[in-house]
Every structure is written in C-alpha cells, then in structure tokens.
Amino acid sequence: MSQRKTTKTIRLFDMKLSSAAKKEVNNVMASGWLSTGSRVAAFEKELSKLLNVPYVAAVSSGTAALHLALEATGDLKDAEIITTPFTFVATVEAIMLAGAKVVLADINSDTLNISAEAAARKITKKTKAIVPVDIAGFPADYSALKKLSKAHSLKLISDSAHALGSKYAGKTMPELADVSIYSFYPTKNVTTAEGGAVASKNKKLIEKVRLLSRHGLSSNAFQRQKSGGWGYDVPAFGYKANLSDIHAALGIGELKNFEKNQQKRKKLAGRYLQNLSQLSDFIKLPPVAAEICHSWHLFIIQLNFKRLKIDRNRFIAEMSKLGVQCGVHYQPIFELSYYRQALNLKASDFPNAARAGKEVVSLPLHTLLKISDIDYVCECLSHILGRNRR
Numbered sequence: 001m002s003q004r005k006t007t008k009t010i011r012l013f014d015m016k017l018s019s020a021a022k023k024e025v026n027n028v029m030a031s032g033w034l035s036t037g038s039r040v041a042a043f044e045k046e047l048s049k050l051l052n053v054p055y056v057a058a059v060s061s062g063t064a065a066l067h068l069a070l071e072a073t074g075d076l077k078d079a080e081i082i083t084t085p086f087t088f089v090a091t092v093e094a095i096m097l098a099g100a101k102v103v104l105a106d107i108n109s110d111t112l113n114i115s116a117e118a119a120a121r122k123i124t125k126k127t128k129a130i131v132p133v134d135i136a137g138f139p140a141d142y143s144a145l146k147k148l149s150k151a152h153s154l155k156l157i158s159d160s161a162h163a164l165g166s167k168y169a170g171k172t173m174p175e176l177a178d179v180s181i182y183s184f185y186p187t188k189n190v191t192t193a194e195g196g197a198v199a200s201k202n203k204k205l206i207e208k209v210r211l212l213s214r215h216g217l218s219s220n221a222f223q224r225q226k227s228g229g230w231g232y233d234v235p236a237f238g239y240k241a242n243l244s245d246i247h248a249a250l251g252i253g254e255l256k257n258f259e260k261n262q263q264k265r266k267k268l269a270g271r272y273l274q275n276l277s278q279l280s281d282f283i284k285l286p287p288v289a290a291e292i293c294h295s296w297h298l299f300i301i302q303l304n305f306k307r308l309k310i311d312r313n314r315f316i317a318e319m320s321k322l323g324v325q326c327g328v329h330y331q332p333i334f335e336l337s338y339y340r341q342a343l344n345l346k347a348s349d350f351p352n353a354a355r356a357g358k359e360v361v362s363l364p365l366h367t368l369l370k371i372s373d374i375d376y377v378c379e380c381l382s383h384i385l386g387r388n389r390r
C-alpha cells in the first residue's frame with residue numbers, strides 16, 4: 001500500500017463557505033434587518049426555480065419543515081403515517097409531533113429506500129400519508145409510491161432532506177409528491193447553517209406552512225414594518241419556525257455554486273464506483289439507474305460479512321488509523337431505545353433495514369475532496385478488506 005505524503009485526515013464531511021455567501025451575509029449584517037425579510041423571499045424564489053415548483057416556504061430546519069408540511073396537510077389526530085425505519089430520527093419525530101401514529105415499512109436492500117410493496121401491506125383505514133425518504137440522495141420509487149397513494153387517496157409527503165439536486169425520471173421530488181421537504185444543515189449539499197424548506201405545487205399548503213411557521217400570525221414583522229401597520233390576527237395555532245435573513249443570505253450565496261458543486265460530487269462518486277467495482281464480492285455499492293439523477297449527498301456502501309472476518313466497528317477503526325473518517329447512516333429507528341419502546345418495534349419485523357443497519361458505512365464525500373483523496377480512500381478500503389477476507 002502506498003504511503004500517503006501528508007498526515008492529513010480525510011474527513012467524512014467538510015466544507016468551506018464561498019466568498020459569495022460571506023458577501024451576502026455581510027450585506028444582511030449591515031442592512032438593519034436580520035430576521036425574516038427580503039433575503040428569505042429571494043432564497044425561496046431561487047429554490048422554486050431549482051425545484052421547478054411555484055411555491056416554497058423556507059423555515060428554520062428540515063425537521064420543522066417536515067413537521068409543518070404534515071400539519072398543513074390537515075388534522076392528523078388518530079391518523080397513521082407510513083414511513084421507513086432506515087432514516088434519521090427527525091423523520092419519525094416530525095410525524096409524532098404532528099400528532100400522527102408512525103407505522104414503519106421495510107426497505108429495499110439495494111436502494112435503502114422504503115419498499116412500495118412493504119408500504120402497501122401496512123395501509124389501513126386510518127392511513128393518511130406515506131413519507132418516503134430519499135436516502136443519500138437516491139430518490140425513492142416515486143412511480144410505485146404515486147400509484148399506491150392515488151389508489152388509496154393518501155398524501156405523498158417526501159422527506160427529501162438529502163435530495164437537493166436529485167431527479168426521478170427528469171422530475172424533482174416536489175414535482176412528483178404532494179409536498180417535499182429539504183434540509184440545509186451544514187453537511188447537506190447546500191447549507192444555511194440551520195434551515196429547511198417546504199416545496200409544493202400547492203399554493204394553499206405552502207401558505208399554511210408559512211402561517212404556522214410564524215405562530216399563526218396573519219402577517220410577519222417585515223410585512224408590518226413595510227406597510228406601516230401594527231395589527232395582526234392569529235387565525236391558527238402555530239409555531240415559531242421562521243428562517244432569518246442571515247441564514248437565507250448564506251443559502252443564496254451557496255446556491256450560486258450549486259451546479260458546480262454537484263458536478264464535483266458526481267465526479268467523486270463516479271470515481272468511487274469505478275475504483276470499487278472489483279470489490280463487489282465484499283461490498284455492495286450504491287445504486288445507479290438511467291432514470292435517476294442522484295444528488296450524491298452521501299456515498300453509502302454495505303459490507304458483506306459473509307465474505308469478511310472483520311466487524312464494522314473494526315473496519316471503521318482501521319480506516320481511521322489510515323486517516324480516513326467513515327460514518328454510519330443510519331442506525332434504524334428500531335435500534336433507538338426511545339422509539340423502540342414508544343412504537344413497540346422489533347428489528348425482526350424489518351429484516352432488510354435490520355441487515356442494512358449493521359452493514360452500512362458512509363465514505364467521505366464533500367466538495368473539498370480531490371480525486372487523489374478518493375483513490376487513497378479506495379486503496380485503504382481495498383487493503384483492509386484484502387487482509388480480512390474469508
């Protein structure tokens with residue numbers, strides 16, 4: 001194995017704010033208006049163009065976006081909502097916050113996304129919606145999920161936190177689903193530090209999200225200041241989840257480099273796929289498909305323990321010794337003690353998610369990496385697997 005010239009760690013995630021983002025933020029700092037105002041409106045407009053849907057509401061996080069998107073679809077008391085156990089905790093947390101019962105359906109082992117067949121088996125008279133998650137940025141099976149939702153009059157609400165830049169058969173997620181949410185957490189493909197957005201073709205739904213995100217107030221402070229009026233009504237029970245102009249300015253700046261960054265992610269992921277293709281007996285690579293545009297938020301491999309005499313913790317520790325940081329996305333929901341108890345979950349009810357939960361490893365993927373870094377990660381991986389094959 002070649003010696004690396006530097007002792008630099010290859011981080012799982014890394015980022016450097018663009019000068020455009022710093023400039024946009026500085027302008028807000030000097031403007032005298034820091035919270036929700038013209039920058040949030042401009043950010044929403046940019047997102048709407050990118051997602052090819054007319055309505056977007058920017059909010060304080062992806063979690064708040066999903067919570068409010070669910071609240072805005074109607075009264076969910078006593079409703080059941082079907083989602084995947086192979087996701088970040090925010091997905092189920094938001095469903096529970098909206099007052100609905102979480103019903104989990106197993107995943108497809110290749111895509112790590114919810115299986116439409118498994119979801120179909122979980123539909124009851126109480127089911128109101130399906131919430132697919134586009135894991136790593138690989139879109140869920142929207143063709144099957146749309147058919148299923150239509151046949152049972154269910155809402156399709158996508159947790160597309162990973163999927164800014166993803167397309168399914170040429171369409172963005174909010175073009176396909178009733179409503180979609182995005183996250184702008186720092187590890188995501190575009191960041192606002194903290195932030196999220198709800199996107200839809202449905203004007204009323206997005207207006208409701210906006211209303212709920214400002215305590216149910218009929219206008220926000222920026223609008224009142226502009227009009228010179230002071231009065232407002234509170235026609236709905238809401239919540240505080242608005243985005244500030246400082247955060248939005250960061251997003252506006254970052255969006256300027258989005259296409260370039262996406263090309264970079266695609267190139268790095270392509271190099272992983274090319275370098276690792278010969279190791280298919282030992283690892284499963286992320287899926288690729290002609291009709292799919294992958295955002296490459298994460299690069300998740302699955303270790304084949306039938307052919308390896310190393311466990312995941314040791315694999316990650318050995319990679320770390322060689323200077324490569326790896327991660328795990330995700331520990332399935334039924335492995336988390338609160339949710340296991342609250343939802344009375346058993347891993348054996350979700351065999352594909354249970355296996356994936358033990359086998360997945362995320363390799364470094366971010367726009368500061370070079371092709372030579374990817375080659376080094378692959379060399380380390382190949383070296384470790386080579387010494388531990390059975």
Ligand SMILES: Cc1ncc(COP(=O)(O)O)c(C=O)c1O
Nearest residue numbers: 061062063088090161183184185
């Ligand atoms: C699948 C998924 N959904 C929702 C969220 C929540 O996003 P946020 O951290 O912006 O609240 C995340 C965050 O990483 C996520 O990975």
